[in-house]
Amino acid sequence: MATKKDNKLAFLSMPAPASYVAGLGRGASGFTTRSDIGPAREGPSAEAIAEAQAKRGEEPDVDSEQFQDPDNEYGLFAGTTYEQDDEEADKIYESVDRNMDSRRRARREVRENVELAQHRAERPKIQQQFADLKRGLSVVTDQEWENIPEVGNLTRKKRRKDERSFVVPDSIIVGDRANTEYESSFDTRESADSGTMTNFVEIGQARDKILSLKLDQISGTSTNSGLATSVDPKGYLTSLDSVVIKSEAEIGDIKRARMLFDSLVKSNPKHAPGWIAAACLEEHAGRMVTARKLIKAGCEQCPKSEDVWLEAARLHNREDAKIILANAVQHVGQSVKVWLAAADLEQDAKAKKRVLRKALENIPNSVRLWKETVNLETSASDARVLLSRAVEVIPLSVELWLALARLETPERAKAVLNKARKSVPTSHEIWIAAGRHLEQEATADPDKPVEARNMELDVVDRTIEAGVRALRRHQVLLTREQWLKEAERCETEGSPRTCEAIIKATVAMEVEEEDRLDTWVADAESAEARGMVGTSRAILAYALKIFPDKRNLWRKAADLEKAHGTRESLDAVLMQAVHYCPQAEVLWLMAAKEKWLAGDVPSAREVLEKAFIANPESEQIWLAAVKLEAENGELGVARELLIRARTVADTERIWMKSAVFERQQGRYDVALETVSTAMTRFPKFPKLYMIQGQIHQLQNNYSAARASYATGMKTCPKDVTLWVLAAKLEELDGKSIKARAILEKGRLVNPANEILWAESIGVEERSGGAAQAKSTLSRGLQECPTSGILWSMAIWAEPRPTRKSRSVDALKKSKDNSIVTCTVARLFWAERKVEKARQWFSRSVATEQDRVQGDHWAWWLKFERQHGTTEHVADVVKHCIAAEPHRGPMWQSVAKDDRNVGKNTKEMLELVAEALH
Known part of the structure; x- marks a missing residue:
């Protein structure tokens, strides 16, 4: 086992670290010799330094400026240029980051609010800790306040007075006086003589450091103080936002206003608005105590002013406001505002009722007090009792009578309304309420027979007529516009028969006899524009009774029912229309078409048979009958009808339809x-030559077709379609030069015709002459400067970057032509600006509604199929069916194809959308 001595010897035998200097930690300055460092050697490499720093947990030094200059960067993207694409990519990433941050913002704010509430619950402010004690101070009486002892010596120890005094030297007094003075000048000579210069940069840095230390101490993040604080930095900053910082100018204005108001209340102490304004000024300045003192003085000086008492109640809390308003009613007991303010201060419903009933004892003739009292009642019986008493006290109040009638049973409501009518004979509201009550009674029972219901509804008309006469007797003359507004109000509130009765009784007032028709039509159109369909229907119905032979009036009524009514109501209007106007072919055709659309073909035939009797030589009725039979598969009947029509009516259009019918059936010889x-x-009928040429063209007999077109152009040179068909025939036969010559001749005969110019440009484009096509287009625009077709072709002829500017010129020159508008929509479509394209497609079909082109609807449908939803597609199809388009180059070519005979608008729209490219 190794000993401590062995460990020490092992440590001493270890080599010294690099750049080690003995005694450097104790302040010695070491020195080295050649024998210490040995022969010259290289220092540690960058990899060795980085490895050593990683072992010690240090981060490698990075030059913060190396990425600021692209020329000094190194790494994967070093040496590359920062182009516009890079900037655009950075902007896209920034927008994505912002969108992601906005998505998470709601959840982050909720989480922060929860954390803040939890923090405040765990560490409440001192103000919150003593909130209950502060609320307890509100019940302390004045006597208890006076009995609170003065703060004294409660330690029971006798303090020894220090009576020693010392003489203060003059130097201390002079030095303290100098400490309180500020020097605002800078002596440059003193700093120059001493050889020192003031460093303002260091002064600013020192100031910033001191400020940061103070902020750290406040926020509780300072490590020097070692004291934990209860200040919430977020809450502190939030409270700072609520502090109103007034500028010096605003403070000066407040002082001047205070002086003015002080002079005002002193010179005229009985002027209530002066006291109110002075109190409001102090409230704005944040001096609530002073504001309350001022308004209290105002109440003493102006006790008869209700505004002063109300302002005093507003400036105090709820309990004090109750006391103030209790004193107010002693002085201004007849003030409704004061009583209502006192009731609003009560939080309990019973207390509010008590205050309002006390108010009614003092002011029994106040309608507002009665209404507020009734509104507090929860049961209908109690409210009925109160209203019964109210109408006894205030018999001239229409509102109270009507409210009582609404609460009564149907039988007693009549009696209430009769009493109201006798009490207030000049009120039109009571008569209208009576009519509405009768209407509700008549329509309340759905099982009631129709005859009985109609008889009861007729009573409504008589009641309103009697009301108008009674009001005239009492010199109550409402204007015609006021009666129309009352009718619209009845319609809005669900009383259509009362609305109709008002219209019948008053629509003819103040109208000259020769202006009646125009005035009534204008009234009906304006009511329909406001969405008041019932009012518009009633006005037209009354006008039709006066002018039953006006077919335009019947047409407007039928259009109104078609747009807003039911199929039954439209059928009823049309039947009445053809009864009163049997010679109106349009009405007969509308009636037959509605029957046909409803699937009732036999009824449609009956309508047309009656139309034949009334109009035996009508071309439109004959052709409508032929179309009805042909599209329902009765081809033989349709052919017989055409033969009869040629003998009875004998018009050029019937002969043309006969030829087209035979062509559609494949009977070319016939x-x-x-x-x-x-x-x-x-x-002189050009369409006959067109049909003859088209039949020869279908039989591939180009010479006969050419002869037919030539004869037609010679006979009818002003018909543009003949020239176009002849040119297309030559182009189909491979003779573009001859087609060009035909179109040039046609332009000479028909100058400034956009269709011929457009066809000429198309011939040049199809023959491969782009330069010639552009020249022809320029000539065409000079001759037809407002042509939508030519401007559309000019837009597409431009390169893609310049099409937008060209479209602006086209819209200005063509005056927002629908073809140009559709072209602009297609440009937005190509740029994938979906919403703008949708808006411009909508504009293209809304322009020139009477000449709307089916091609525009087809383009819009094609666009919605690519970028829209199923709802958008269905909406386009629905509106196209309602518009019934029949124009447009592609639409007409598809519609006149014999294979598409009998197809409806939806099917035609699908075919045209597929044909467009």
């Missing part, structure tokens, strides 16, 4: 024969 016959009767 269709050509029909077209040839029609051309002899209507040689």
